[in-house]
Amino acid sequence: MEKMKALLVDDSNQESVMILGDCQKPEPAAHELLVKIEATALNRADLMQKAGKYPPPKGVTPILGLEMAGIVEKVGKDVEGFEAGDSVFGLLPGGGYAEYCVIHAGHAMKIPDGISFEEAAGIAEVFLTAYQAVIWLGELAPKETILIHAGASGVGTAAIQLARELKLARIITTAGSEEKCSLTAGLGADLCMNYKEENFADSLEETFGKNCVDVIIDFVGSPYWDKNMRILGMDGRLIYLAILGGAKVEKMSLVPILRKRLTVRGSTLRNRDDEYKTRLTKAFHNDAAELFKHNRMKPVIDTIFDWEDVEEAHSRMANNLNAGKIILTGM
Amino acid sequence: MEKMKALLVDDSNQESVMILGDCQKPEPAAHELLVKIEATALNRADLMQKAGKYPPPKGVTPILGLEMAGIVEKVGKDVEGFEAGDSVFGLLPGGGYAEYCVIHAGHAMKIPDGISFEEAAGIAEVFLTAYQAVIWLGELAPKETILIHAGASGVGTAAIQLARELKLARIITTAGSEEKCSLTAGLGADLCMNYKEENFADSLEETFGKNCVDVIIDFVGSPYWDKNMRILGMDGRLIYLAILGGAKVEKMSLVPILRKRLTVRGSTLRNRDDEYKTRLTKAFHNDAAELFKHNRMKPVIDTIFDWEDVEEAHSRMANNLNAGKIILTGM
Numbered sequence: 299m300e301k302m303k304a305l306l307v308d309d310s311n312q313e314s315v316m317i318l319g320d321c322q323k324p325e326p327a328a329h330e331l332l333v334k335i336e337a338t339a340l341n342r343a344d345l346m347q348k349a350g351k352y353p354p355p356k357g358v359t360p361i362l363g364l365e366m367a368g369i370v371e372k373v374g375k376d377v378e379g380f381e382a383g384d385s386v387f388g389l390l391p392g393g394g395y396a397e398y399c400v401i402h403a404g405h406a407m408k409i410p411d412g413i414s415f416e417e418a419a420g421i422a423e424v425f426l427t428a429y430q431a432v433i434w435l436g437e438l439a440p441k442e443t444i445l446i447h448a449g450a451s452g453v454g455t456a457a458i459q460l461a462r463e464l465k466l467a468r469i470i471t472t473a474g475s476e477e478k479c480s481l482t483a484g485l486g487a488d489l490c491m492n493y494k495e496e497n498f499a500d501s502l503e504e505t506f507g508k509n510c511v512d513v514i515i516d517f518v519g520s521p522y523w524d525k526n527m528r529i530l531g532m533d534g535r536l537i538y539l540a541i542l543g544g545a546k547v548e549k550m551s552l553v554p555i556l557r558k559r560l561t562v563r564g565s566t567l568r569n570r571d572d573e574y575k576t577r578l579t580k581a582f583h584n585d586a587a588e589l590f591k592h593n594r595m596k597p598v599i600d601t602i603f604d605w606e607d608v609e610e611a612h613s614r615m616a617n618n619l620n621a622g623k624i625i626l627t628g629m
Numbered sequence: 630m631e632k633m634k635a636l637l638v639d640d641s642n643q644e645s646v647m648i649l650g651d652c653q654k655p656e657p658a659a660h661e662l663l664v665k666i667e668a669t670a671l672n673r674a675d676l677m678q679k680a681g682k683y684p685p686p687k688g689v690t691p692i693l694g695l696e697m698a699g700i701v702e703k704v705g706k707d708v709e710g711f712e713a714g715d716s717v718f719g720l721l722p723g724g725g726y727a728e729y730c731v732i733h734a735g736h737a738m739k740i741p742d743g744i745s746f747e748e749a750a751g752i753a754e755v756f757l758t759a760y761q762a763v764i765w766l767g768e769l770a771p772k773e774t775i776l777i778h779a780g781a782s783g784v785g786t787a788a789i790q791l792a793r794e795l796k797l798a799r800i801i802t803t804a805g806s807e808e809k810c811s812l813t814a815g816l817g818a819d820l821c822m823n824y825k826e827e828n829f830a831d832s833l834e835e836t837f838g839k840n841c842v843d844v845i846i847d848f849v850g851s852p853y854w855d856k857n858m859r860i861l862g863m864d865g866r867l868i869y870l871a872i873l874g875g876a877k878v879e880k881m882s883l884v885p886i887l888r889k890r891l892t893v894r895g896s897t898l899r900n901r902d903d904e905y906k907t908r909l910t911k912a913f914h915n916d917a918a919e920l921f922k923h924n925r926m927k928p929v930i931d932t933i934f935d936w937e938d939v940e941e942a943h944s945r946m947a948n949n950l951n952a953g954k955i956i957l958t959g960m
Binding site: 519523539540545547548549550551553555556557558559560561562564565566 | 854869876877878879880881883886888889890891892893895896897
């Protein structure tokens with residue numbers, strides 16, 4: 299059995315820490331690629347999984363890491379379209395914090411020319427989540443208006459770019475600081491609101507009029523419910539990717555849903571099945587690869603750490619110091 | 630100016646009543662058909678409009694009547710696919726309680742062989758509403774499970790038949806009496822629950838297990854919210870066509886929406902634009918005309934009145950005595 303190095307969770311003390319250790323190098327199944335990882339990116343789920351609060355789905359490697367970029371070393375016998383030596387990136391159910399991983403070939407994408415491994419490692423999770431939310435679930439149509447809450451978050455920055463490039467949308471964002479507002483403006487937001495300093499629904503109505511929003515991407519939940527309902531226009535769509543601010547709406551009225559023919563939808567990416575992720579990966583890559591190649595879209599990278607400094611990287615994320623993706627490299 | 634007879638609202642006394650009177654015979658615009666009406670059907674909106682509570686949209690005739698069946702007398706100059714003498718039926722923005730009406734040619738359908746004018750007059754409103762809810766908004770997939778609240782209502786009976794014939798669905802209904810439950814069972818419901826005598830969520834879970842429902846068609850609203858959320862399965866869809874039982878949900882939780890990736894949608898048919906109604910009419914007619922012809926679907930007709938007895942017909946509907954459509958004929 300071949301061995302490889304990986305970052306493993308040491309939970310023998312009160313606080314779990316990551317340690318570099320040896321484990322078994324995976325073997326690709328017929329539908330998989332074996333990839334030599336060059337870079338991986340952090341996700342909030344990593345911190346939860348490390349703390350024992352977010353166990354991976356059954357049958358999935360306990361190694362952390364939900365995305366990666368690297369070089370194909372071996373191709374499963376049923377795989378078409380990839381060969382050894384290809385530079386690829388994509389979503390993983392786990393296993394990115396290691397020298398090698400296997401990836402479902404349907405979830406792997408070739409890295410567009412001009413994109414580094416470090417950049418590519420930070421694309422899959424946020425852009426696929428945003429693509430699913432904006433294009434598939436939100437069904438954003440050309441020139442529509444989209445409100446992206448937490449616009450400076452990883453998924454937020456990806457959603458802005460997709461709405462801008464694929465749908466020429468009018469883009470409105472909320473964020474919690476002037477710095478974050480500037481980041482979203484730089485990516486193309488037409489109006490950025492600091493939710494700590496203004497009521498976003500009032501500001502929106504003043505700027506663009508009542509019922510002006512077609513699609514909302516929300517991560518916050520109950521604190522924004524009434525305002526979201528108020529500013530959505532006819533046939534508006536409200537997409538939940540998280541409910542970080544609270545799940546209970548004290549008095550929810552069905553009237554705007556019926557009268558404005560609204561759609562309210564929730565979704566997460568991680569619990570989707572392989573077939574769905576394959577379709578999503580393909581649709582995203584078809585629409586977006588050229589845009590990355592021509593620098594019209596790019597992942598927002600916060601910092602790049604050597605993977606041996608993973609604890610420092612985790613602490614940066616745990617303290618909400620990052621704006622954009624935190625990358626690990628040097629495997 | 631040619632005259633015709635129509636039923637007009639006399640609101641000179643405390644209680645409005647319908648009276649037969651003379652008014653101007655309409656002229657078809659370039660995109661319209663002039664139809665000699667043979668039968669029309671009652672809708673609840675008629676009672677509201679008569680009472681002055683539901684004014685028709687701007688530019689629409691004040692004559693009541695949202696659907697009809699009859700014979701084409703004259704064809705607008707831009708219309709293709711229809712000629713004088715064709716038997717047609719379809720949705721109207723108003724104007725069915727009259728000898729003649731004009732109808733947008735995109736909203737007219739040819740009456741399938743073997744279907745009478747009285748039957749055809751009762752198809753459009755309930756079947757198009759149900760088709761929109763079940764097929765377009767609910768996206769019912771083959772063999773899925775659908776729960777149709779108020780299953781014995783006009784739209785409910787149409788939804789059962791569409792789910793049965795077009796999607797071979799497992800069909801569950803609620804209704805308020807044994808008689809109504811029997812009606813829905815006769816139309817193909819696999820499980821019918823009397824909501825006055827049982828908790829439908831408990832009964833459903835006992836019979837088919839937890840999280841067993843893919844699509845819910847609801848007219849009730851807040852009293853059913855928690856139960857609806859509980860029984861929907863992964864990727865379930867909840868479609869509101871009305872909120873007759875109350876609009877305010879206390880302590881609404883977003884958790885099931887996110888965790889089960891639910892979609893909640895509201896819609897009414899009347900405020901849709903002409904282009905939407907044209908697409909809906911075409912899609913429905915393509916899918917359903919053959920089924921009517923071969924008697925595999927039929928509108929549930931309650932009673933047929935001579936149009937001079939319209940007050941008796943209205944009173945039957947106002948007192949909830951009907952099971953199925955009430956038809957007016959004899960214009």
